[in-house]
Amino acid sequence: MTVEYVPGQPQSQPQTTIAGHGDRPLLTVTDLSVTFTRRGRAPVHAVDDVSFQIRAGEHVGLVGESGSGKSVTSLAIMGLLPRGGVEVAGSVDFDGQELIGLDTATMRNLRGQELAMVFQDPMTSLNPVITVGRQITEVLKRHRDLDKADARTEAVDLLTKVGIPDPARRVGDYPHQLSGGMRQRVLIAIALACQPRLLIADEPTTALDVTIQAQILELLRELVSGSQTALLMITHDLGVVAGLCDRVHVMYSGRIVESAERRQLFARPRHPYTGGLMASIPRLDQPRGVPLTPIPGSPTDTLPWSQGCAFAPRCPNSEVDCRMHTPALEPADNRALRCFHPLTTDPRSVGATHA
């Protein structure tokens, strides 16, 4: 399958400028913080001074458990956080344009055209009362000014590209007539309809069964690899990252704890949390009956970052200083690492002792 899933370039997409910028990052997130405030309650720092960059065509993974702030990060980039009770600080620079505080009209023009997103649950992310065809053509009409007939042809084309059989008939289907996997394919088709420069995929396979998961990941890889589209893959599944991403950022309790190039990270995870995540993946080469190795505790057992290391209560390597001083994200060993006592041994054996 070729990568050219959309024939013809929309005029508004300055493809040349990307080449002109050379190695300049497409997206630069600097000290992004998201705080949820509610009267009478302590504010919640969902995202805390997160910084990372994505280059055009690069695939970046953002990994962490539920509640680590990875989805909130993506919503903040897209400007989709609710307006009340949320404070967003820091900077999100998209190809020279600051997205934080951008006026809603401009942001709406960027969304769907330059920045697109695939959500977690395909069962609820499509409007149940509108045909999938209309949900695709709607975006094409909005951002690419196609007329009705052209938009329909394009929609059929897009459905073909995402591997939906009999697309000419399927454009007239309602979401409930499609299976979960097909719906996710439709959502990917919609997200890629305008050839966005950044695609954010927020756990796109979590709600699907395992065989379909593999197919959807393969499809995403096919559609974005080799193109200029940058991919931000948000997931709790390191397996997804291993197959798809060039760079990985591991988040815990709203902060990045380890960032590395994929091979470096998987060859030698240094943060105990990364190690724990890897140790918890079920392995094919293990004998039967060996219990899985979880990270002890739950994401609610955290210290506030201001008092020490948030992971300390669950960490096998934690010592007194972890609970007294806040570790900083510092370059070490071809990566950025936020830990006083990083792993030195193979994480699987470390994890196993705590099983």
Added chain:
Amino acid sequence: MTIAPTATLPPEGPLSPDGPTAESMAGESLWKGAWQRLRRNPMALIGGGIMAVFVFVALFAPLLAPYEPASTEWTELSTPFFVQGSNSEHLLGIDRWGSDMLTQLIFGARQSLIIGVVSTLIGLFAGALLGTLAGGLGGKVDTVIMRFVDILLSIPSLLLAISIAAAMGKSSFALMVAIGAAQIPIFARLLRSTMLSQSRSDYVLAANALGLRRRNIILGHILPNSLGPTIVQATLNLATAIIEVAALSFLGLGEDDPAVAEWGRMIVSGQDRFQIAPWLAFYPGICIAITALGFTLLGEALREALDPKQRR
């Protein structure tokens, strides 16, 4: 052999189409499921039957009625002390003005249907407009509209209808506006609350992530998903409207032309003969009751059918 589920992964190859899964069965269309539940509900069948008869009679009144609606050729048969009852010429007798009762009742159905439906439509459209603005735009618009609706709601609906009908003068149109206005708050509040809960759905977030225009999201996505409960409410309101038509006519605020048959006014004209000819008030009364019952049964059945909690 291992325990890992990934062992079942198919080898390399073209992406195979995902076959139908259990999920596609669970995600059955709301309306299709509702229709199936409706057909099995005896309440819906009775209500639907009554409604069908009522609408049929109202539509084909000129064909069904044995006499002209305004004919009073048998005036001499009725005196202050004698009203002719059921006989072979007049199945349900004649009223004090010498008109055939059955004919009056049949044309009365037509009047009730027209006023009931039009007034409910007035209430529905005005209420839906306010509800859509409030629920779709939110913020200050929401606050202003909902305070206005609260004021409307604080006035008893019959009192509001009487005031409007009295202010606009005696006519069918005044009656429609009066009854419609009294229904506005119900529709506005219902639609607003449904739209607010719908606007927190994933598909709305997804539509926002695609940069669709706000107007398009509100009218094309949120509104169509929110109309179900409002349509049910409209069916229920038809019953109330028909009763209110009769009530306002009974109070003398209805149609001015005595040649137009109206159930509420038939009760009024029958009430001073109540001791010697109780059927004069009884027949229109029972017509109002049965029609209102029919709409209520159907509305309730529709509500149950569309209620997600009822689904198995």
